[in-house]
Amino acid sequence: MSETIVVLDFGSQYSQLIARRIRECRVYSKIMPYYTSAEAIRAENPKGIILSGGPASVYSEHAPKCDPAIFELGIPVLGICYGLQLMIHTLGGEITRGHAREYGKAMLKIVKSGNLFLGLDGEIQVWMSHGDKVAKMPAGGFEILGSSGNTEFCAVHMPERNLYGIQFHPEVVHTPQGKTIIGNFCKNICKCVGDWTMESFIEQQVREIRAKVGSANVILGLSGGVDSSVAAALIHKAIGKQLNCIFVNNGLLRKNEAERVRNLFGRAFDMKLIYVDATERFLARLAGVEEPEKKRKIIGNEFVQVFDDASAQIEQAEFLAQGTTYPDVIESVPIDGNPAAMIKSHHNVGGLPKEMKFQLLEPLSRLFKDEVREVGRQLGLPEDVVMRQPFPGPGLAVRHLGAVSQKTLDILRDADEIVVEEIKKAGLYYSIWQTFAVFLPIRTVGVMGDERTYDYVIALRAVESTDGMTADWVQLPYDLLGRISSRIINEVNGVNRVVYDITSKPPGTIEWE
Numbered sequence: 001m002s003e004t005i006v007v008l009d010f011g012s013q014y015s016q017l018i019a020r021r022i023r024e025c026r027v028y029s030k031i032m033p034y035y036t037s038a039e040a041i042r043a044e045n046p047k048g049i050i051l052s053g054g055p056a057s058v059y060s061e062h063a064p065k066c067d068p069a070i071f072e073l074g075i076p077v078l079g080i081c082y083g084l085q086l087m088i089h090t091l092g093g094e095i096t097r098g099h100a101r102e103y104g105k106a107m108l109k110i111v112k113s114g115n116l117f118l119g120l121d122g123e124i125q126v127w128m129s130h131g132d133k134v135a136k137m138p139a140g141g142f143e144i145l146g147s148s149g150n151t152e153f154c155a156v157h158m159p160e161r162n163l164y165g166i167q168f169h170p171e172v173v174h175t176p177q178g179k180t181i182i183g184n185f186c187k188n189i190c191k192c193v194g195d196w197t198m199e200s201f202i203e204q205q206v207r208e209i210r211a212k213v214g215s216a217n218v219i220l221g222l223s224g225g226v227d228s229s230v231a232a233a234l235i236h237k238a239i240g241k242q243l244n245c246i247f248v249n250n251g252l253l254r255k256n257e258a259e260r261v262r263n264l265f266g267r268a269f270d271m272k273l274i275y276v277d278a279t280e281r282f283l284a285r286l287a288g289v290e291e292p293e294k295k296r297k298i299i300g301n302e303f304v305q306v307f308d309d310a311s312a313q314i315e316q317a318e319f320l321a322q323g324t325t326y327p328d329v330i331e332s333v334p335i336d337g338n339p340a341a342m343i344k345s346h347h348n349v350g351g352l353p354k355e356m357k358f359q360l361l362e363p364l365s366r367l368f369k370d371e372v373r374e375v376g377r378q379l380g381l382p383e384d385v386v387m388r389q390p391f392p393g394p395g396l397a398v399r400h401l402g403a404v405s406q407k408t409l410d411i412l413r414d415a416d417e418i419v420v421e422e423i424k425k426a427g428l429y430y431s432i433w434q435t436f437a438v439f440l441p442i443r444t445v446g447v448m449g450d451e452r453t454y455d456y457v458i459a460l461r462a463v464e465s466t467d468g469m470t471a472d473w474v475q476l477p478y479d480l481l482g483r484i485s486s487r488i489i490n491e492v493n494g495v496n497r498v499v500y501d502i503t504s505k506p507p508g509t510i511e512w513e
């Protein structure tokens, strides 16, 4: 088992960031909801516990509280912001609404470095985001490690039980020494050696996959995207020919994608790859269908059927492997209850047919995306696979407004390829979340070579995002936009106008359907 630090989540927007910072110190981190019992936490055998921040106030009626026995486990605890306030409140101190709220940069004066601020002294810049403050410390036991202009008890320590609390956020980049502070907690205080590396992860997973699967067969839906590709490479390393990948060409893939995936995985990786060309099936079902949700439902259902048919040929297929990653499985704790309304139905092959009785194999379910990419690299996947931009399961259908046809999908494929080529040439592909072309089934008048044209419109979309939940349009350089536009109009038959989408999310969504 890897050394573990548990992050108790009180609904902070930064809980995942805390977990990632710990992993940057080569220590495995696990996020657990705030109501997890001290027993269940102890069962993880953690070297330390971090209490996250959170939107609530400890003195309010429905404030999320942790099991107070956590402070008696003999395991070091670091409370951050709400976590500090809760620790102090639980141990008999007093939290009140501060006179001045503190958001943004502040200076922390370190009065005692101790183990937490080892290597730091004097004044350091920290980032704050709070309205409550510690008004009174519990009687006895605590010492002050640092104060800011507004906050006397900004960093505190109880030596007897190895408890620490800080009012600022070390996990955000605006606390420049934050990494040192989290590193000090992991190494000096929790005594972790830091042996969580992707090499050790791969070795451990290979052993576990072999033990779990035995002599059975595994099937995996391979899309060519990052997650399923890395999962395939990892499982293949463990069980070789017992892995059966099913790659479905739904007729909605990018240009040359089918060939690329077959070459890489079938030939270069020598994987058992079942290639199903279901183009006709999909396009026949989609013929004349304009409504976006209807298109999505048809594609989802058809995927399941094709997958079901293909997997029926595989003997002793007891496991279904998926590229599920950590953000997919973290139990989110809704503190103020904000039920996200259904905007569009995202499709995965994950919606399995009911009759299939598979056990799931999800070897990446503890990793963040950047760790998944590192595993892919270590397994020898090329950079253009591990660094791909996300591509939606329903493919080009949600980037082609209205009813799709072979002819107009080809127009979109050609335009899309030019966009990706030019963005790569400009060195921007890997720093932008997504860049793509959208086909608009409307025609406008133009003039080419003195002749009137009446052709389709392509819209360009480029967005920055960290998780796809919110996004901002990218201010691409005008000359780059110009190059893309003239290449599309010159090289793609049927298009005579290119427009740029300058809508953020919200109010827009990233895909147009």
Ligand SMILES: Nc1ncnc2c1ncn2[C@@H]1O[C@H](COP(=O)(O)OP(=O)(O)OP(=O)(O)O)[C@@H](O)[C@H]1O
Binding pocket: 220, 221, 222, 223, 224, 225, 226, 227, 228, 229, 246, 247, 248, 249, 250, 322, 323, 347, 348, 349, 350, 388, 389, 390, 391, 392, 393
């Ligand atoms: N054309 C396809 N053939 C087979 N399986 C597919 C196909 N498209 C999607 N899938 C399955 O659906 C899952 C979810 O798709 P999703 O796009 O979320 O992940 P991904 O393609 O693996 O990675 P990424 O998020 O980087 O695109 C994939 O992991 C894969 O198992």
Ligand SMILES: O=c1[nH]c(=O)c2[nH+]cn([C@@H]3O[C@H](COP(=O)(O)O)[C@@H](O)[C@H]3O)c2[nH]1
Binding pocket: 344, 345, 346, 347, 348, 390, 391, 392, 393, 394, 398, 434, 468, 469, 505, 508, 509, 510, 511, 512, 513
């Ligand atoms: O696997 C997927 N299946 C889907 O059905 C799907 N629809 C959208 N996306 C991707 O999700 C992110 C957010 O997209 P939207 O703002 O359009 O909802 C963006 O990254 C989209 O590309 C999908 N991914």
Ligand SMILES: NC(=O)CC[C@H](N)C(=O)O
Binding pocket: 052, 053, 054, 055, 056, 057, 080, 081, 082, 083, 129, 130, 131, 132, 133
């Ligand atoms: N970021 C936080 O954890 C905020 C804690 C608490 N809600 C406050 O305003 O002080």
Ligand SMILES: [Mg+2]
Binding pocket: 223, 225, 226, 390, 391, 392, 393
């Ligand atoms: Mg994908």
